[in-house]
Amino acid sequence: MTELPHMSPEEVSESLSQENRERKGALQQEAESLEPQVSDCPKFSAGLWVLAQTADRFCVSGYGPKVPLDEQIKIAGKLDGVDGVECHGSDFDDFEVQRYVDLVAEQGLVTTNVNTNVWGTAKYGLGAFTHRDPKIRSHAIDEGKRSCALARELGAPSMALWLGADGFDYPFQIDYPTHWDLLIDGIRQVAEEAAPDLKVGIEYKLKEPRTHVTVSTVGACLAILLELNLPHVGGTIDFGHALMAQESPAESVCLLQRYDKLFNVHFNDAWGYWDDDMIPGTVHFWTTLEFLYYCRKMDYQGWFGLDMFPYREDGGQAAQMAVDNVQAMWAKLAELDTAALEAAQETMGAIETQQVIRKLIF
Amino acid sequence: MTELPHMSPEEVSESLSQENRERKGALQQEAESLEPQVSDCPKFSAGLWVLAQTADRFCVSGYGPKVPLDEQIKIAGKLDGVDGVECHGSDFDDFEVQRYVDLVAEQGLVTTNVNTNVWGTAKYGLGAFTHRDPKIRSHAIDEGKRSCALARELGAPSMALWLGADGFDYPFQIDYPTHWDLLIDGIRQVAEEAAPDLKVGIEYKLKEPRTHVTVSTVGACLAILLELNLPHVGGTIDFGHALMAQESPAESVCLLQRYDKLFNVHFNDAWGYWDDDMIPGTVHFWTTLEFLYYCRKMDYQGWFGLDMFPYREDGGQAAQMAVDNVQAMWAKLAELDTAALEAAQETMGAIETQQVIRKLIF
Amino acid sequence: MTELPHMSPEEVSESLSQENRERKGALQQEAESLEPQVSDCPKFSAGLWVLAQTADRFCVSGYGPKVPLDEQIKIAGKLDGVDGVECHGSDFDDFEVQRYVDLVAEQGLVTTNVNTNVWGTAKYGLGAFTHRDPKIRSHAIDEGKRSCALARELGAPSMALWLGADGFDYPFQIDYPTHWDLLIDGIRQVAEEAAPDLKVGIEYKLKEPRTHVTVSTVGACLAILLELNLPHVGGTIDFGHALMAQESPAESVCLLQRYDKLFNVHFNDAWGYWDDDMIPGTVHFWTTLEFLYYCRKMDYQGWFGLDMFPYREDGGQAAQMAVDNVQAMWAKLAELDTAALEAAQETMGAIETQQVIRKLIF
């Protein structure tokens, strides 16, 4: 039992003299300068909605001003480390495709993914791909096909299906067997439209806006993928969705990559009980680091798509901090003694593995 | 080990002959007719927002059509078993008070509670009673005082403070000690305005719209009430908020009533992890029944205010079902052998108490 | 807006005169007598551990007295409505198989399932089928094979794998890809031993005893089943495990039955956040009823295995109440207007479906 001499916080603070503080800062800066000035970090794409106005059920009129689509693209273009954007098919309800293409190119960006909005209008309140009204269901599936057409037009490698309206709220509300038939058939129809050149990413989420969303967990998503058995259909992991399902996002990466099925990442952070859509790295430092480690180890080659809802923050600032945080964590991984970690993992011991990991910041 | 002869579901269904079915129905109806045709159930008040348009962050344009305030009042007037309404101060931003008063009277209703909207505009994004900008904070507190003035004008016995914007989202975001000082001081200012004739109900909620709301649990609410120590300031229990905090809503009733501090009830149901704002009795039958039992036992004399977000349902139908369900459960309590339950509770045994309770439906 | 005359609880209680109370009881009894005196309810099997001593980490010495295996079997034999028992392979570490066989037969019971204990000793602390130490892993897989041999010896139709020790506690603790390889390979080895005559049921659970258990959700379980693609390997749904993963247990039934993969049910109830292992029907009335409805609709032909931890209750009494509650709920389903429910489900409306369902008790 040994111990340092005890001082008050003020004394401790004073004892770190200004001179030492400066010398320390200079040493740390020099240490950092020795790191390779390159990056193997997956590239970043900004979901355009991150840069738009946000609202919620209590503040429907929005927490910030409206941000038109062209402005969103310009903000994305100014973000250090961001090379692409994700859009929604519905962005083009009132915006010309060619104008979008020009704006994105002007900013030196590419479109990395086209998302399908089949949850943002009253029509889809009770369901989209699973709606029992054939007309509404057909509209929804057509909207998925429109994403395929748009992805081709915009040069995006993939389109995405997050089927947030497909689920239920109350016990006994839906007939589950029919529901699942309709869901999988709907995905298949879109997948046929996407084949063979486009990737289709299915994004799971436990709940919201329904109290129960059908494609709920990485397991449910994977089961659907295995039933479909189509090489161009895979999964999208949203970091906060994985947390909400009490998954280890890192394990979810490995589970999808077991079948080469991780097609896209939606990055954010959250407290774990809800889809808080916060800035990456601000709550779950270790879990995020582990996620990045397994993205690297499992050779994930896709993009990191920023998917946040910065309700009360400036979207551009939040996106920039997101990139900065993830890049900083990725850089930390370069310091990790991978061989030591793998040896420790063979013991399965918490102490053994933590002894390797904790060195990164403690 | 004994056992009934086994049949398929179809055989069982057939064996319950049409004749028996009808006879059974008649007998059950006669049995019900012997119940007393009166009610000691607390009276119901409809939150007008239940009857308005609902939206969420994904469907900002709303799940149903806009419903103007006068229409909301008319729907409330048609609800069987509803005698009152709850409104918000902000309802009168663009609606004349006198017109509201006339409409409510026309429908044979009274206003039971005036809620304070200090969360529904961008201004309050980062806080209301706790905002560090004195101007915004002052606006928020004035809005609370406006509720007092309105309550008097409308003849309502109480006003309410649900401080949903007062909390935080990120670690280190706020200075907690200052935050709590501002919060309690703000409540005290409104309480002074309300004294001595108006009741003030503080409604707690764990989270949403902030990831952490400050008046979070029944315990936190009660601690504030005990610090304030003002006879006209009490608490409001929202059933779903209590569930979200993993409370037994029944116990929360008893805890507030330990100090005569249950001033209002906001009724709904939820799955327990989020404020789903569903129709009472549709998920948590036993928990709701227990809640009603302790409202009766602890002599709660206030209203049951319906507080739901029927996103995808007709508001009027949802409200009517809410009343019907709660009244049906209240009627069940009349069948409960209270003496037997209390004797069983003295044993503290799960089997003993369940044996009494389960008879109500099994 | 109409309303009943208002009375105090005492007045209401008195107004239900003793005469009316008795007449009402008689009518209700006659109504019940018209119901078919048969049952199509799946048969019940008692997990023998339900009838044994329980303990937890705080009360390691046990909440009740030790109950030897022969006594457990005798208690099971006395339960009305119970026709079978489930045991663990480890029950025979110190108990002769033939003696067990005789005792079970004496009680007129059958063994319905043999569970595999690869989590109850320190050896398996860090893993069983996934242990990186080949010797421990081999022991675990052998224990699975022993369950197969025992199932054949005891005449049980199935054996089960709940791999509660296979998971992790800390970030970075295990190498997920290797872990999943070992897990699936281990299951496959046991499945080979079980083929072709024995069913193998994989039971999922989100967590406990590890903070993260690998076969976590119905989706993860199903993905494993689809990878294995073996007709005799399916899934087991534990009601409380499904709740803990925020699943609708009813939907989980349908999802497994989509592939004819529901092999066994472990019945209990829980508050939803943890595996509370309580008596069925005591918390989630509607969710349990929906579960039963879909077991019936999806033609589940297996057993309902009671799997509870009645820490502070008498095991036999808890088991009897479990059977009574489930049977009572099953009987309620006979009163359900199935055609009306299915028509309502086509509308997908909460109000429409609730209007059918609520009649069962309101």
Add this chain to the structure above:
Amino acid sequence: MTELPHMSPEEVSESLSQENRERKGALQQEAESLEPQVSDCPKFSAGLWVLAQTADRFCVSGYGPKVPLDEQIKIAGKLDGVDGVECHGSDFDDFEVQRYVDLVAEQGLVTTNVNTNVWGTAKYGLGAFTHRDPKIRSHAIDEGKRSCALARELGAPSMALWLGADGFDYPFQIDYPTHWDLLIDGIRQVAEEAAPDLKVGIEYKLKEPRTHVTVSTVGACLAILLELNLPHVGGTIDFGHALMAQESPAESVCLLQRYDKLFNVHFNDAWGYWDDDMIPGTVHFWTTLEFLYYCRKMDYQGWFGLDMFPYREDGGQAAQMAVDNVQAMWAKLAELDTAALEAAQETMGAIETQQVIRKLIF
């Protein structure tokens, strides 16, 4: 939009030459050497149970070997940075007080807190301070008084009440008003015994071993303290208990310190849904750092009591890592620009505060 040249992980790793790696390490070491070699960190005390055998309901026989009390004390004595131990009254059921006193002194340790075990035997299954059987209740309260006597005998400044058996499992199981009366009266009786020289710390926990524990949240705890209004009765924050209640542990510190009522800390980490009792800093880095910041800011002068259940780890190693992690985080706080943080907190902005905080590791 700017970007670093892209390389594969292997290339990046190679580009960080061995020479640079070493130079970097040396610079970092020199930077660290400039930090003050003192500590203002609260002192650490080891809960002796951390160093004992652990078990759970599935592995009742224990994950490791039995560790006798004298051995626990010796292990505690070898821990760097640990100056005290916490014990339970029940430790002395079969261990002489004087022998304990000698052993603790031999190791240069002090006893910092005496905990009260009124949950670890079958007798207290249904309750302790709230038991409706006066004899059992009296035993429990006597056990609390015994802790007072022991604290005085051992020279400990405080005794503690964690009333884990006092709660309920099922709806309707207990009569809440009576229950609360008994609870508070029982605490008062022990408090009288403790006055005036001993501090009494009430530790809250949402659940486990009961599905609902009565002293559940920081708010419930504080309400009890305010009702009692005794200067020597305060609260204990267990880090994981606060997380389980979805509190910010830092805010809970401030809330108790608002009334000078934080008397003890039980330190650990957890995933947030359950009392995982893990090593501090391994899951919630930022939340732990914020907790430490507010312990410092609110002038918490008590001990940090290690309270973990290292089921599968060596207790001594886990305890040492706990101390090392917390000390490392405390040292990080010395680098925090407090003035900048406080200025940022005045803006209430997430970006503004994160920009200060993130510098500590990014």
